[in-house]
Amino acid sequence: MTRDPRREPRRILPALLLLLLGLSSVPAAAPASFPPELRFRTLKTPRVTLHYHQGLEAMAREAAALSDEILAAHEKRYGYRVARVHVVLADVEDDPNGFATPLPYPLVGIRVVAPRGNDDFGNHDGWLRFVLTHELAHVVHLDEARGIPGAVRKVFGRVPFFFPNALTPTWMVEGLATDEETEGTAFGRGRNPDSRMILRMAALDEDFLAEDEAVGALDRWPSGQAPYLFGEAFLSDISERFGAGTVPALAREHSNNLIPYLDDFTAKKVTGSSFHTLWREWAARARADFAREAARIQARGLTPSCALTDRGIRQVGPRAPCRCPRPRRAGRSSGSRSCAARSRRRRCGVRRASRRASSRRCGPRP
Numbered sequence: 001m002t003r004d005p006r007r008e009p010r011r012i013l014p015a016l017l018l019l020l021l022g023l024s025s026v027p028a029a030a031p032a033s034f035p036p037e038l039r040f041r042t043l044k045t046p047r048v049t050l051h052y053h054q055g056l057e058a059m060a061r062e063a064a065a066l067s068d069e070i071l072a073a074h075e076k077r078y079g080y081r082v083a084r085v086h087v088v089l090a091d092v093e094d095d096p097n098g099f100a101t102p103l104p105y106p107l108v109g110i111r112v113v114a115p116r117g118n119d120d121f122g123n124h125d126g127w128l129r130f131v132l133t134h135e136l137a138h139v140v141h142l143d144e145a146r147g148i149p150g151a152v153r154k155v156f157g158r159v160p161f162f163f164p165n166a167l168t169p170t171w172m173v174e175g176l177a178t179d180e181e182t183e184g185t186a187f188g189r190g191r192n193p194d195s196r197m198i199l200r201m202a203a204l205d206e207d208f209l210a211e212d213e214a215v216g217a218l219d220r221w222p223s224g225q226a227p228y229l230f231g232e233a234f235l236s237d238i239s240e241r242f243g244a245g246t247v248p249a250l251a252r253e254h255s256n257n258l259i260p261y262l263d264d265f266t267a268k269k270v271t272g273s274s275f276h277t278l279w280r281e282w283a284a285r286a287r288a289d290f291a292r293e294a295a296r297i298q299a300r301g302l303t304p305s306c307a308l309t310d311r312g313i314r315q316v317g318p319r320a321p322c323r324c325p326r327p328r329r330a331g332r333s334s335g336s337r338s339c340a341a342r343s344r345r346r347r348c349g350v351r352r353a354s355r356r357a358s359s360r361r362c363g364p365r366p
């Protein structure tokens with residue numbers, strides 16, 4: 001779930017990647033390796049085992065209480081009970097993130113540094129609640145196995161490839177957890193205006209992703225965010241159309257499947273339509289809704305703005321102000337243009353990067 005592909009774990013098996021699910025764009029389930037000076041202790045609740053190192057005692061107690069509460073809520077909603085969950089808290093990186101995997105046992109990793117509200121995650125009512133709601137949703141969803149897969153697991157244990165929900169599209173896996181994070185907390189990415197902006201611009205730019213594009217491997221904007229944002233919005237639309245229990249029903253129905261990748265059969269059984277049809281219908285409505293919304297925004301008048309970057313790629317992290325005429329002290333901007341050129345662009349105003357951040361147009365856009 002980091003944003004730096006260089007930190008992706010080694011790709012041993014494609015299936016293993018599907019089981020190592022982070023909270024944001026790129027899986028962050030790096031091989032467990034911590035600085036040797038850290039001394040880990042363990043805290044147990046009836047359902048969860050917390051592993052934490054020195055300095056995190058209070059946070060570990062809070063995480064333990066939250067984990068019990070959130071896990072119970074997810075299990076009730078999905079009608080499925082998981083084995084003891086292990087949660088590892090570590091303060092070893094500055095990039096907020098987390099991951100969950102059902103193998104070899106239910107395991108959640110949490111980076112304790114909290115987002116500041118100005119990145120992909122948007123506002124939150126507490127990082128631990130946010131990240132645990134997301135990751136424990138993965139734990140319940142990916143673990144779920146009924147019918148033949150469930151019987152095989154009862155006899156042989158946690159056999160890989162008998163986790164039917166782990167082989168669903170990434171927009172389902174991450175969309176479901178992002179939807180739960182939105183419904184289960186005060187904020188969540190489903191309520192983040194930046195998320196809505198990305199979908200709106202995709203609709204206005206006539207580049208609204210299809211269901212086979214909103215996956216983790218998308219190599220263009222919005223890149224790794226696609227399964228989270230499009231998946232959440234799509235599943236939220238399904239819940240609105242067919243009822244609040246539809247997403248758990250999809251998870252329950254799919255967890256019976258011995259043969260993977262039959263997702264459309266699952267959708268037809270639960271909703272009467274395939275995911276392909278549901279997505280096409282949702283996309284058509286979304287395009288029309290966003291067009292009306294853009295017209296309303298334009299009628300109110302737009303704030304003049306222009307792109308801050310011109311490389312057409314995702315750029316995150318701090319950029320020191322450009323202080324011409326001392327270009328050597330221009331900071332860590334990843335742009336390759338001169339300080340003067342960047343300053344000229346900045347005079348146009350401020351606008352968040354979009355897929356067309358490289359368009360170099362200065363002017364109002366919704």
Ligand SMILES: [Zn+2]
Nearest residue numbers: 021022023177
């Ligand atoms: Zn996730």
